[in-house]
Amino acid sequence: MSIHLNPYLSFRGNAREAMEFYHSIFGGELRLNRYDSIPGVMGDGDEGSKIMHGQLDTPNGLTLMGADMPESMADMPDVTVGGSSVCVWGEDGEQIRAYWTALSEGAKINMPFEKAPWGDTFGDLRDRYGVNWMFSLADGPAE
Known part of the structure; x- marks a missing residue:
């Protein structure tokens, strides 16, 4: 049984671009799921093409996750807030x-x-x- 810890980054509409950029650097397998891939989960109808969950697993064991924050979570901080x-x-x-x-x-x-x-x-x-x-x-x- 194993346990993993990895960053999960929150974006405002550019998660696909960011995750593809990281994939070009770190390599590995990138999986991107859009909000409209699971209807009714989250996100408004016009947010269907945004990324609900992205995961990059690299050959050397790094995992990076990220998603676009839906408008219903507009008060949640995104990656540009820092900290x-x-x-x-x-x-x-x-x-x-x-x-x-x-x-x-x-x-x-x-x-x-x-x-x-x-x-x-x-x-x-x-x-x-x-x-x-x-x-x-x-x-x-x-x-």
Whole structure:
């Protein structure tokens, strides 16, 4: 029996675009279910083409989920509100640097991916969809 913990991102109408972007970076299998795939569950009729649930499972075990918030949940925060970050960390320098580089396109770099005072290589960015990401490469050399 296993237990998993993964981020679930809430978007305002661009979940498909964001999840497809993450799929282009992380690879793996992307499943997208629209609101109109299960009638009556949630979302108004004009929201049928929005994403009710998206899930990306990567070959190296990462899972990222996301959905468009329906108008009935307009008061719920979305990814652009901030307050939390998706953190990618490990020891595979080539892969982590590739993720950083790809997610940096169109992003606001809060902290460049470089050697940090505590010894790891670390970077922080807000991607083009408003999602905050932190990257940490354990004992990684600065480049």
